[in-house]
Amino acid sequence: MATTVAYDRVTVLKAFDDTKTGVKGLVDAGITKIPPFFVHPPEKPTSKPPATLHIPIIDLDGVAADAGKRAEAIRMMVGASETLGFFQVVNHGIPLTVLDEMVEGVKRFFEGDVEVKKAYYTRDTSKKVIHNCNFDLFRAPAANWRDSFLCLMAPEPPLPEEVPPACREIIFEFADYVKKLGLLLFELLSEALGLNSDYLKDIECAKGLNVVSHYYPPCPEPELTFGNGRHSDPDFLTILLQDQIGGLQILHQDQWCDVPPTHGALVINLGDILQLITNDKFKSVEHRVISKSVGPRISVACFFRTFLHTSSRLYGPIKELTSSEKPPLYKEVTVKDYVSYFNSKGLDGESALDHFKI
Ligand code: OGA
Ligand code: NI
Numbered sequence: 001m002a003t004t005v006a007y008d009r010v011t012v013l014k015a016f017d018d019t020k021t022g023v024k025g026l027v028d029a030g031i032t033k034i035p036p037f038f039v040h041p042p043e044k045p046t047s048k049p050p051a052t053l054h055i056p057i058i059d060l061d062g063v064a065a066d067a068g069k070r071a072e073a074i075r076m077m078v079g080a081s082e083t084l085g086f087f088q089v090v091n092h093g094i095p096l097t098v099l100d101e102m103v104e105g106v107k108r109f110f111e112g113d114v115e116v117k118k119a120y121y122t123r124d125t126s127k128k129v130i131h132n133c134n135f136d137l138f139r140a141p142a143a144n145w146r147d148s149f150l151c152l153m154a155p156e157p158p159l160p161e162e163v164p165p166a167c168r169e170i171i172f173e174f175a176d177y178v179k180k181l182g183l184l185l186f187e188l189l190s191e192a193l194g195l196n197s198d199y200l201k202d203i204e205c206a207k208g209l210n211v212v213s214h215y216y217p218p219c220p221e222p223e224l225t226f227g228n229g230r231h232s233d234p235d236f237l238t239i240l241l242q243d244q245i246g247g248l249q250i251l252h253q254d255q256w257c258d259v260p261p262t263h264g265a266l267v268i269n270l271g272d273i274l275q276l277i278t279n280d281k282f283k284s285v286e287h288r289v290i291s292k293s294v295g296p297r298i299s300v301a302c303f304f305r306t307f308l309h310t311s312s313r314l315y316g317p318i319k320e321l322t323s324s325e326k327p328p329l330y331k332e333v334t335v336k337d338y339v340s341y342f343n344s345k346g347l348d349g350e351s352a353l354d355h356f357k358i
Contacts, residue, residue, distance in 0.1 A: 013037060013137055020121035022133035022147035024110055024296075027217040038225045040142040046254045053250070053257030056080045057265060061091035063188065070188070078192045081270055085232075085285030086250055088265040093184075094177040096264050102174045103243050103298050105167030109149060110215040110296070112166050120149070120164060126308070128158040141348055145225045145291045146216045152307050154179060154209035167213075175211055178239055178302045182206045185237060185268065186304075193278060195320060204313065205236040205274070208306030216247070218295035227289035227297065234342040234352060235271035235305035242267065245297035251286040259287075272353050273305065273338060276330045279317035284353065306335055330356050 016035065019025050026035070058076045062069040080087035109117070109131075120131035130150040134143045151163060153175035160168055186200040193199070200206070216227040227247055242248060248259040248267070259267060275284040289297075316332030333356050342352040 009037065010138070013143075017123075017133070017137060020118040021114060022121075022131075023145055023217050024147055024215065025114075032220050034145070034219065034221045034225055038143045038145055040225055040229065043230075046251075046256060048253075048255040050249065050256045050258065052260060053084075053252055055084065055086050055088050055250075055259055055267070057088045057090055057262070059091050060089050060093070060184065063184070070191075074188055074192045077188055081189070081192065081282040083283065084250065084252060085275075085283035086259065086267065086269045086287075088262060088267050089181075089185075090262075090265050092181050092266055094174070094181060094266070098170070098174055098177060099241055099264065099266075101170045102167075102241060102300055105170040106149065106213040106215065106298050106300060107296070108166035109164050109213075110147060110298075112164075116164060116166075128152040128156075129162050129164075136343070139344070140229070142225070142229070144228050144289075145219045145222075146214050146227050146289075148215070149213045151175075151211045151213075152209075153211050155207055155306070171211060174300075175209060175302075178211070179206070179209060181239060181266075182209065182237065182302075182304050185239075189237075189274075189282075193281065193318070193321065195318070199318075200236070203277075203315075204306065204311065206304055207311075208304065210303045210305070210307050212301045212303060214289075214297075214299045214301065216245075216289065216291070216295055216297040216299075218293055219291040220293070222291035222293050225291050227291050228287075230286050230288040232284040232286050232351060232353070233269060233271040233301075233303065234273065234339055235303040236274045237271055237304045238269045239302040239304075240267040240269065241300040241302075243298045245292065245295060247289045247292055247297055248299075249288055249290060251288075256288070271303070271305070272342075272351075273315055273335065275353060276333070276338075276356065277315050277318050277321075279321050279326060279329050281321060286351075305339070311335060329358060331358055 058073050063073050133147045186206050187197045190197050190199040242261050244261050249256045270282050272284045314332040317328040322328050
């Protein structure tokens with residue numbers, strides 16, 4: 001019996017995947033009920049009902065030249081990184097026109113010619129440009145109501161002609177700004193840890209960048225599924241651009257808290273590998289995106305991590321941050337092994353970090 005059920009599920013998933021039109025294709029076809037494989041099991045209840053949380057907004061204006069402003073930004077960063085794992089930044093150097101055009105470019109791609117979109121649809125993770133619906137479709141217990149478009153922008157970006165014309169120009173411009181902002185954030189975070197400002201850059205935290213654009217179509221039964229199920233990010237740091245729809249929530253003190261969009265601000269969250277190397281000083285916090293009957297919602301998550309797993313560098317708790325009172329909590333691991341484990345699980349609601357605890 002169990003085998004028959006499992007077989008049917010794979011067949012259904014395969015048929016859906018073969019359409020290469022993702023969730024957007026279902027919505028365009030006018031469905032009013034979501035397919036069963038999108039239905040999530042009931043969530044583990046939290047002790048408190050959802051709330052809105054103020055996520056600190058850090059002003060990066062003048063931090064390069066003004067020691068006072070830099071110290072204040074770092075002070076706020078330490079506070080947010082030790083507790084929420086999330087903060088926002090303004091005056092981050094990326095013009096508003098670039099942010100808005102990036103969101104528009106993503107919309108043009110997902111709402112553009114279906115045949116063009118299909119040409120980019122793949123599960124081949126050796127590619128630098130990937131369009132698909134749920135990277136873990138065949139592994140996760142339930143699928144999420146969203147489509148995604150990935151572009152590996154560092155260390156070796158794709159050739160411009162490999163990127164869809166709908167967002168070709170803007171994605172290169174946007175990624176250049178994001179790389180610069182990433183370097184600044186890693187400098188400030190290094191100082192926030194009491195290390196020299198180049199520390200995190202020197203261990204190649206900013207070397208790899210994957211720009212993942214998400215398209216969350218409106219959902220006819222939003223209470224049954226998620227746009228993005230609960231997870232923490234398997235990287236060093238994520239810079240997130242979100243449009244005005246909202247839906248992002250973070251888990252703080254056993255309570256799901258909304259992160260309302262602030263136009264022009266970018267959301268920053270620390271990833272699992274940063275928590276590992278900081279020996280739990282900085283937190284990689286679980287978050288999710290709820291589904292809504294309105295939409296589409298567009299977000300662009302920029303993940304700092306090497307992606308094609310070329311490096312054999314080992315990451316473990318930074319020696320300067322450990323002592324006899326604070327012994328290392330994690331084993332050393334390569335990014336490749338960390339991510340292989342994360343991907344093999346899919347988004348199943350369990351932390352991948354625990355697996356690497358000593
Ligand atoms: C992610 C993520 C949040 C969002 O891609 O890991 O958490 O708002 N995205 O799309
Ligand atoms: Ni995430």
